[in-house]
Amino acid sequence: MTADDGVSVHETYPSRVLTGPGARHRVPEEAERLGARRVLLISTNSAKTAADDLAARLAGRLAGRFGRPAAHTPVAVTDEAMRTVRDTRADAVVALGGGSAVGLAKALAARTGLPQLAVPTTYAGSEVTPVLGETENGVKTTRRDRSLVPGTVVYDPELTLTMPPGLTRTSALNALAHAVEALWAPDATAVSDALATEAAAGILDALPAVLARPAGLAGRTRLQEAAWLAGLCLAGTSMGLHHRLAHALGGTFGLPHAELHALLLPHVMAFTLPSAPKADARLRRVTGGADPAAVTARIARAHDGPTTLAALGVPRERLRDVAERVAARPHPAPRPVEADAVARLLEGAWLGS
Numbered sequence: 373m374t375a376d377d378g379v380s381v382h383e384t385y386p387s388r389v390l391t392g393p394g395a396r397h398r399v400p401e402e403a404e405r406l407g408a409r410r411v412l413l414i415s416t417n418s419a420k421t422a423a424d425d426l427a428a429r430l431a432g433r434l435a436g437r438f439g440r441p442a443a444h445t446p447v448a449v450t451d452e453a454m455r456t457v458r459d460t461r462a463d464a465v466v467a468l469g470g471g472s473a474v475g476l477a478k479a480l481a482a483r484t485g486l487p488q489l490a491v492p493t494t495y496a497g498s499e500v501t502p503v504l505g506e507t508e509n510g511v512k513t514t515r516r517d518r519s520l521v522p523g524t525v526v527y528d529p530e531l532t533l534t535m536p537p538g539l540t541r542t543s544a545l546n547a548l549a550h551a552v553e554a555l556w557a558p559d560a561t562a563v564s565d566a567l568a569t570e571a572a573a574g575i576l577d578a579l580p581a582v583l584a585r586p587a588g589l590a591g592r593t594r595l596q597e598a599a600w601l602a603g604l605c606l607a608g609t610s611m612g613l614h615h616r617l618a619h620a621l622g623g624t625f626g627l628p629h630a631e632l633h634a635l636l637l638p639h640v641m642a643f644t645l646p647s648a649p650k651a652d653a654r655l656r657r658v659t660g661g662a663d664p665a666a667v668t669a670r671i672a673r674a675h676d677g678p679t680t681l682a683a684l685g686v687p688r689e690r691l692r693d694v695a696e697r698v699a700a701r702p703h704p705a706p707r708p709v710e711a712d713a714v715a716r717l718l719e720g721a722w723l724g725s
Contacts, residue, residue, distance in 0.1 A: 408464030410435035416469030436460035471496030497603030512623025554605035574598025
């Protein structure tokens with residue numbers, strides 16, 4: 373962060389990270405290292421096969437399973453999972469899946485202090501951040517606390533081999549959003565700039581390769597590592613307009629997280645980069661001089677799914693309300709976040725223009 377006197381402060385968070393094909397098989401050892409004797413395994417439906425395998429490997433250390441995490445971490449779902457924590461007398465939480473599983477594990481840890489071990493299967497990035505977003509009554513609130521960072525993260529690119537192409541694309545663009553927004557964050561540092569630049573380069577280089585050759589493990593390894601770096605960017609810098617819009621829209625309308633981030637990102641980049649020349653210059657080095665917003669838009673619009681807010685079912689008449697809510701919470705940004713300008717941005721994202 374940057375203090376009023378201009379002094380920059382870079383803070384890192386303690387965590388242990390395992391990477392590489394087959395790394396998921398080390399989870400029982402890592403649970404033992406944490407001193408866990410009664411593990412609650414949280415998993416998403418898309419990761420059921422891997423979760424079944426992990427449950428068998430945990431053997432007597434497995435106390436129970438919870439397989440119903442939901443997008444945007446609804447408080448009602450967390451309350452249900454808390455009952456499972458109490459019933460199983462769990463002393464640690466292992467999350468296997470995308471951001472929904474990781475978010476629920478964080479929510480449980482926030483309420484119990486239980487240690488966490490995260491095994492992400494998408495490029496959500498939240499597994500290395502101190503950030504938790506929770507939704508209640510259609511409102512998503514975010515908090516930041518270093519105790520929310522999972523103590524151990526296991527990145528296994530083999531777990532991404534079954535990701536559908538659409539989720540591969542949108543999840544990677546979600547990770548790209550973490551890196552891009554870090555480049556114009558008011559508390560950016562030399563470290564976050566370096567991480568964000570390498571993350572953006574890795575994502576923009578590896579994503580087309582992975583989409584072209586889904587079984588290629590080398591490309592998936594690089595994409596996963598780039599997403600990890602992007603997550604570290606989100607951990608070390610303040611969230612800006614992009615994430616505020618995604619949280620406001622996602623929490624209000626219950627939208628799919630990755631698709632929402634993917635379609636919003638080009639619009640936010642086009643809105644912000646003319647007022648953020650240093651971020652623009654770094655991204656142009658990554659894109660070989662091409663307009664970063666246009667490059668990102670081409671990737672996002674190739675998604676075989678919703679690419680506009682209209683396609684996601686957002687009522688056009690509600691855009692102004694979202695814009696006013698976001699503008700009412702001012703934050704440092706390269707370009708002033710005024711309701712009229714944000715409403716125009718959302719209108720473009722609704723139309724796809």
